[in-house]
Amino acid sequence: MISKISPNVFQLYFDTFGSTAYVLKLNKNIMIDTSTEDNRKELIEDLKQLGLKPENIEFVILTHNHWDHTGNLNIFKNAKIITADNLSDLPSDIKPIKTPGHTQDSLCFLYKDILFSGDTIFHEGGRGRTDLKGGNEKQIQESIKKLKTLKYNILCPGHIN
Numbered sequence: 001m002i003s004k005i006s007p008n009v010f011q012l013y014f015d016t017f018g019s020t021a022y023v024l025k026l027n028k029n030i031m032i033d034t035s036t037e038d039n040r041k042e043l044i045e046d047l048k049q050l051g052l053k054p055e056n057i058e059f060v061i062l063t064h065n066h067w068d069h070t071g072n073l074n075i076f077k078n079a080k081i082i083t084a085d086n087l088s089d090l091p092s093d094i095k096p097i098k099t100p101g102h103t104q105d106s107l108c109f110l111y112k113d114i115l116f117s118g119d120t121i122f123h124e125g126g127r128g129r130t131d132l133k134g135g136n137e138k139q140i141q142e143s144i145k146k147l148k149t150l151k152y153n154i155l156c157p158g159h160i161n
């Protein structure tokens, strides 16, 4: 299912477990996270509704390396994959924020007044779990403090249900 966040930002979400995925139709076509293999068919269908094929995506940005966010990476054959290692390759209108805690590599991204928060924070004060590998309670608290200093109006988290 697709929810329009702003004129050029779309949220893709699924009934079956998996992360949300976001499509940003800027001067480049960008995805943030890719959900799971179980949701692949629907993801491709949603992209089609947005006038895109997987090969039209030029950047895939990952909020962190968890299977429920990275399951469809391999269908984006022409995309540059952005992770915690190559942030300098990000399109310049997207600002990365390092937010360790849920995992060591967790990132959030700010585009205009929209914050893509991965599994660091969710709607209604929800926050990522820290009991998985690489999780750290003190770090996520610091990361959440950091996010509170940002000016954003719209929260786009990695899970909404």
Ligand SMILES: [Zn+2]
Pocket: 064, 066, 102, 119
């Ligand atoms: Zn996660």
